Amino acid sequence: MPIEVLMPALSPTMEEGTLSSWLVKPGDTVSSGDVIAEIETDKATMEVEAVEEGTIGKLLVEEGAEGVKVNSPIALLLEEGEDESALENYTPGEGSSESSSGEKAASDTDEKTSKSENNDQEASSKPSNSSAETAPAKPQFARPDASDPEIPEGTKMVEITVRDALRDAMAEEMRRDEKVFVMGEEVAEYQGAYKVTRGLLEEFGGKRVIDTPITEYGFAGLGVGAAFGGLKPVVEFMTFNFAMQAIDHIINSAAKTLYMSGGQMGCPMVFRGPNGAASRVGAQHSQDYSAWYANVPGLKVVAPYDAADAKGLLKAAIRDPNPVVFLENELIYGETFEIPDVEDWVVPIGKAKIRREGSDVTISAHSRMVGFALKAAEQLSAEYGIEAEVVDLRTLRPLDSETVINSVKKTNRIVCVEEGWGQHGVGGEIAARVTEEAFDYLDAPPLRVHQKDVPLPYADNLEKLSLPSVEDVVAAVKQVCYVE
Amino acid sequence: MAARKSTSSSSSSDETKSGYKPKLPVTKDQLTSWYRDMLVIRRFEEKAGQLYGMGLIAGFCHLYIGQEAVVVGVQGALEEGDQVITGYRDHGHMLATGMDPDGVMAELTGREGGYSRGKGGSMHMFSREKQFFGGHGIVGAQVPIGAGLAFANKYNENGKVCATYFGDGAANQGQVYEAFNMAKLWNLPVLFLIENNQYAMGTSVTRASSETHLYKRGASFGIPGDEVDGMDVIAVYEAAKKAAKHARDGKGPYILELKTYRYRGHSMSDPAKYRTRDEVNTYRDTKDPIDLCGKKLIDSGWADEDALKAMDKDVKAIVNKSADFAKESPEPDPSELYTDVLIEG
Structure with missing residues (x-):
């Protein structure tokens, strides 16, 4: 024929x-x-x-x-x-x-x-069994026990800065696993642009603590290749503002490859560095990327506030088999917190933490804004008798909305605080989830506190006006509580 | 108007009768297997083009026809365990690394039996087993990733080399030079293999590159580079062998610019207005890598026309089987939608 x-x-x-x-x-x-x-x-x-x-x-x-x-x-x-x-x-x-x-x-x-x-044009290019399919429901994964490790009675608490907590986390994981290495600009001989990698070169040598050229796109991609090759890179960005040059590799290469390879190509690595506004460094050095990365399936996104979380979550991030974006904040590197003096302090990724219990309003926040929320809560208690429950999100993806929603079911009100811009932001996401899942519990519309919708100005007074403040949080809480 | 005559059916029996046997720097087994490997890629791609035409393959589909000598020659110079990574024109690389044509074709049709279980497609396929690391859709992105695989080789002191392929278009991407710099700075065992098929989509090298000799692009980093006839599988093999030895000996990266030509469009929906049919036909008639290799086999007395025809028949059977598999394999189960986003636990 x-x-x-x-x-x-x-x-x-x-x-x-x-x-x-x-x-x-x-x-x-x-x-x-x-x-x-x-x-x-x-x-x-x-x-x-x-x-x-x-x-x-x-x-x-x-x-x-x-x-x-x-x-x-x-x-x-x-x-x-x-x-x-x-x-x-x-x-x-x-x-x-x-x-x-x-x-x-x-x-x-x-x-x-x-x-x-x-x-049926759609079906004409597909095999017959597909035409009437609808998307299946997302499977509900049983959450592993994601509570903080128990601190045995009598455990000594020691004081440490966030900066040293991060350094200790890296050093401990490098001692534990030969495959872990740190690379980035000025991480070795300079001892870290913000001294977070201080002492690592001396202990681990130039093979594992690597100064890169100023070449974010290149070394982010190189880090992804090293992770594909079986290593566990910790890639430091001097700030996440510079990681914008590397975002293609973080998203297209690191986050998507596991899925595109049908599960063959894991990318166990950490992208870390300071995120958000520092102090008077202008618009190009002051952006908060929380919402950008938290938007992307295939990534985990962590943004700790205190030293215990900084250390415990960074250790968890380094051990995680997935690419983790670890957002720090320069302005809290030097702050001192208490941390339990235990052998191996690891905090699980994916679990929010209630930092202050309260009955009248929920305040959600992450990173430096947790400190603002806690200060606002004390002020609200002292001045207005309002008891705020402060939920530290800690992980932005996967987002522990369960803890937030349970809190709202108790308090019936929520204020979502973040340092970055509001439009399409973390606070907007939380407000949406609360509205979807706890609408009947709400006694007031959710409110957001965030940076003003402008590039961050340089002038001292304008910068202060642009960024969220403790006063902004207090005012928003008063509004949802209908307090004059 | 009569169609162009294929050179593959034209006999070179006159030359074989003369008894002339050229001395080749490769063995009969090598050359025979390369001929077959190139033929597998050619027939596979023709079949993929056909399935695309039938609507069984969708989206973007970039065929490798014409460039077969590049991957087959390089692969011949690699050792077990060396890695391979490339851009989106990747079917040939996968077949050259020994990946199963069934699994590649089934990925093209988006089926469960595909290498990525239908979730990657033409541009995104991988095989840990064959050390094939993709399959990357962002032009040039594979270059720093390839340098990173080489970084891991050096870190692990495993003696392996990463073959990192990219095109003349990617050669103008900034991240390529970021990777060149670090690769030489740290003397990483990586081969930068520039497949210069002369057109980045529809833009010719001369219209896109201030320096058109792409093998010189490493000069400012201290990376040596050679220009290679990418239509000659033996020339590619010899150049790649030298480059791989350089990298394996700890001397760092090496650049090869492999001058080649793609017969088909950039993708399936390429109207080909940027070059003439004559230009394409000249390559196909006088420089075809498979014809050239077949001629060498015959001239050396290592094969005759009948043997080559028999090989073609075998190869067609393999490719037809892969097409059947790719049609019959079911679409991925809907539950696959949510798997492989993160490694759980």
């Missing part, structure tokens, strides 16, 4: 086209790759190449024919050894020989023709 040459689809969206000219005639021999016709689509005129070898037996569609459906036969090709008598036996839809492509093509054509008659 002759081989059917089918009208090809020449773009992802093509359904039919005009056969503008034939470049072969019956009797011509063709081999794979020869141009046999020109086809006009809605976008362009394209050449059609032969896929099989043989002799053109018959042209089934005339030159100039319009609206030729994709996958309908346009010519018959005689295989080696076949002569024109084979054409007489040809019945449309049954063409072809043991080489199989024609036969398969024919049956596919039938299937598609019948479907396109139903105008």
Whole structure:
């Protein structure tokens, strides 16, 4: 049987086209790759190449024919050894020989023709079992016990800065696992632009503590490759503002590859560094990227406030088999907190923490804003008798909305605080989830406190006006509590 | 108007009769297997183009036809355990590393039997087993990642080399030079393999590059580079062998600019208005890597026309089987939507 040459689809969206000219005639021999016709689509005129070898037996569609459906036969090709008598036996839809492509093509054509008659264009390019599918419900994963580790009675508490807590976390994990290394600008000989990696070069040497050139896109990508190659990189960005040059690798290479590879290519690494406004450094050095990264499936995003969380969560992040974006804040590096003096302090990723219990209003916050929320809560208690419950989100993805929602069910009000811009922000997300899942518990609309909708100004007074303040939090809480 | 004649059916029996046997720097087994490997890629890509035309493959599909000698020659120079990474024109690389044509074709049709279980597609396939690290859709992104794989090789002192492929278009991406710099700074065992097929989508090298000799692009980093005839599998093999030895000996990266040509469009929906049909035909008629290799096999007395035809028949059977598999394999189960986002636990 002759081989059917089918009208090809020449773009992802093509359904039919005009056969503008034939470049072969019956009797011509063709081999794979020869141009046999020109086809006009809605976008362009394209050449059609032969896929099989043989002799053109018959042209089934005339030159100039319009609206030729994709996958309908346009010519018959005689295989080696076949002569024109084979054409007489040809019945449309049954063409072809043991080489199989024609036969398969024919049956596919039938299937598609019948479907396109139903105008089911979507289904016409897909196998039959898919047409009526709806997205399945997202599976509910049982959350592993994500509470903080128990602190044994009598455990000594020691004072430590956030900066040293982060350093200790890296040092402990590097002692524990040879595959862990740190790379970034000024992390080694300079001892860290903000001294977070102080002492690591001396202990671990230049093989594992690596100064990079100023080349964020490059070393972020190199870190991803090292993680694919079985290492566990901790990539420091001097600030996350500079990571904007590297965001392609963080998202397209690190976050998406596990999924695109059907689970083969894990990317166990940490991208860390200070995020958000520092002090008087202007708009390009002061952005909060919490909402950007928290938007992306395939990443975990952590933003700790105090030293215990900084240490415990960074250790968890380094051990995590997934890419973790670890957002620090320069303005709390030097703050001192108490931390339990235990052997291996690891705080699980994915669990919020209630920093202050209260009955009247919930305040959600992360990173430096937790400190603001706690100060506001004390002020509200002292001045207005309002008892605020402060929820430290700690992890932004996966987001522990359960803890927030349970709190709102108790307090019936919420103020969502974040340092970054409000539009499409973390606070907006929390407000949406609370509204969806605890609408009937709300006694007031959720309110957001966030940076003003402008690039961060340099002038001292304008910078203060732009960033959220304790007073802003107090005012928002008063508003949701209907207090004058 | 008569169609162009394929050179693959034209016989070179006159030359074989003369008894002339050129001395080749490779063995009969090597050359024969390379011929077959190139043929697998050629027939696979032709079939993929056909399935695209039938609507069974969707989205973007970038065919490798014409460039086969590049990956096959380089792969011949690599050792077990060396890594391979490339951009989005990646089907040839996967087949060259020994990945199963069934799994590659089924990924193209978006089916459960595909290497990424249908979740990656033409541009995003991987195989840990064959040390193939993708399959990257962002032009140039694979270059620092390849340097990172080489970084891991050096860190682990495993003696492996990472073959990092990219095109003449990617050669103008800034991150490529960030990777060059670090690769030489730290003497990473990486081969930067520039597949110069002369067109970045529709823009020719001369219209996009101030320095069109891309093998010189490493000069300011101290990375040596060679220009190689990418249509000659033996030339590619020899150049890659030298470059791989350089990298394996701890001397750092090496650049090869492999001058090649793609016969088909950039993707399936390329109207090809930026070059002439004559130009394409000249390459196909006079420089085809498979024809050239076949001629060498015959001239050396290592094969005859019948043997090559028989090989083609075998290869077609393999490719047809992969197409059947790719059509019959079911679509991924809806529950797959939520798997592989994160590694749980």
